[in-house]
Amino acid sequence: MITIRLHNVSKTYGSGKQSVRALTDVSIEIPSGEIFGLIGYSGAGKSTLLRCINLLERPSAGEVWVDDVALQRLGKRDLQQARRKIGMIFQHFHLLHSKTVADNIAFPLKLAKLSKAQRQQRVQELLHLVGLAGYEHKYPAQLSGGQKQRVAIARALANDPTVLLCDEATSALDPQTTDSILDLLLQINRRLGLTIVIVTHEIAVVRKLCDRVAVMANGRVLEQGPVAEVFLAPQHDVTRQLLGIAAPHGTVDTTQEDTVATAAGEPPMSAAARLHVACAGAQANQPVLAEVAAMTNTTYTILRGTVDTLKDTPFARFTVLWNTGSQATLQAVVDALRARGCQVEIQGTTSPDTPIQAEAEVTV
Numbered sequence: 001m002i003t004i005r006l007h008n009v010s011k012t013y014g015s016g017k018q019s020v021r022a023l024t025d026v027s028i029e030i031p032s033g034e035i036f037g038l039i040g041y042s043g044a045g046k047s048t049l050l051r052c053i054n055l056l057e058r059p060s061a062g063e064v065w066v067d068d069v070a071l072q073r074l075g076k077r078d079l080q081q082a083r084r085k086i087g088m089i090f091q092h093f094h095l096l097h098s099k100t101v102a103d104n105i106a107f108p109l110k111l112a113k114l115s116k117a118q119r120q121q122r123v124q125e126l127l128h129l130v131g132l133a134g135y136e137h138k139y140p141a142q143l144s145g146g147q148k149q150r151v152a153i154a155r156a157l158a159n160d161p162t163v164l165l166c167d168e169a170t171s172a173l174d175p176q177t178t179d180s181i182l183d184l185l186l187q188i189n190r191r192l193g194l195t196i197v198i199v200t201h202e203i204a205v206v207r208k209l210c211d212r213v214a215v216m217a218n219g220r221v222l223e224q225g226p227v228a229e230v231f232l233a234p235q236h237d238v239t240r241q242l243l244g245i246a247a248p249h250g251t252v253d254t255t256q257e258d259t260v261a262t263a264a265g266e267p268p269m270s271a272a273a274r275l276h277v278a279c280a281g282a283q284a285n286q287p288v289l290a291e292v293a294a295m296t297n298t299t300y301t302i303l304r305g306t307v308d309t310l311k312d313t314p315f316a317r318f319t320v321l322w323n324t325g326s327q328a329t330l331q332a333v334v335d336a337l338r339a340r341g342c343q344v345e346i347q348g349t350t351s352p353d354t355p356i357q358a359e360a361e362v363t364v
């Protein structure tokens with residue numbers, strides 16, 4: 001089931017010479033209960049897109065559907081009602097400083113006209129959910145950044161929304177606090193089945209939290225899909241930059257990188273290719289590179305590498321200098337990696353006089 005559907009959404013701020021085109025023809029579908037990341041550099045249009053989901057910004061064109069309701073077609077009162085089912089949290093929390101934690105959380109409940117007894121009970125439930133039991137009488141100024149964001153999350157969840165929008169929710173927090181807030185969002189997603197959309201410029205947030213991701217630049221979605229797919233085979237330079245992967249061209253300058261592993265004592269051959277190798281799932285935990293080197297009687301040096309998880313999926317990627325010596329052997333290495341489910345890209349050669357395959361790209 002699809003909870004959020006954006007169809008050809010465009011947004012222009014202002015008019016005439018002052019106008020800024022923030023979004024162009026964005027179409028996204030977000031399945032129920034998933035965590036969806038919007039990632040991109042500053043000015044890409046992420047926040048604008050997020051704010052179009054609850055019509056805090058009205059799209060200049062296109063349609064926004066949440067829970068099968070076309071929001072732009074609603075009158076004021078119905079839109080207010082629909083927005084109660086779409087919670088939102090912000091980078092700077094947006095708490096009411098003159099009100100206690102309990103009153104902050106109860107605020108949307110008051111707007112929804114719940115009785116005092118109902119509000120008190122719901123506030124207690126929410127305080128427990130976000131790990132702030134006993135904090136009801138504190139004021140925001142008495143809380144840490146992480147605690148303030150927990151209050152904001154409790155407030156956003158007060159009316160039992162089906163959707164939670166998070167605009168750079170951890171960008172003002174230190175890494176440890178960021179981690180605890182991301183854990184809380186994961187827990188809420190799993191316990192309540194909430195659909196979460198999270199805007200971030202941090203790849204680590206997507207890696208830890210998201211099921212799907214859309215990469216944005218210049219108001220457009222460059223690519224989108226399950227996180228493992230997008231991270232395994234990035235199609236755009238912006239995605240590569242965010243992932244810290246070099247562009248697939250140029251000769252190799254090994255002095256720029258740390259050698260973290262070297263195949264046992266072999267002298268380098270006259271020609272080598274720099275390969276970017278990535279794999280997800282069970283293969284990420286297998287000694288795939290060593291197997292392929294043994295099979296093809298070649299050696300390699302890992303220039304860079306990470307073995308990590310994408311939410312629950314193991315994920316490994318390496319930049320490797322592979323001593324192959326000939327085009328045929330290089331092809332054998334690539335084929336063998338491919339047969340093991342790896343994504344392989346040839347990024348260049350160490351031998352400019354006899355290039356193996358400059359600027360070639362092999363997608364497997």
Ligand SMILES: Nc1ncnc2c1ncn2[C@@H]1O[C@H](COP(=O)(O)OP(=O)(O)OP(=O)(O)O)[C@@H](O)[C@H]1O
Nearest residue numbers: 013020021022040041042043044045046047048049
């Ligand atoms: N209220 C506004 N009025 C005019 N232009 C705006 C407004 N809000 C955003 N913009 C412009 O729209 C474009 C997209 O901005 P947006 O904030 O959506 O990007 P972003 O990817 O969220 O960036 P950041 O990470 O810096 O917040 C930018 O060029 C920005 O200057």
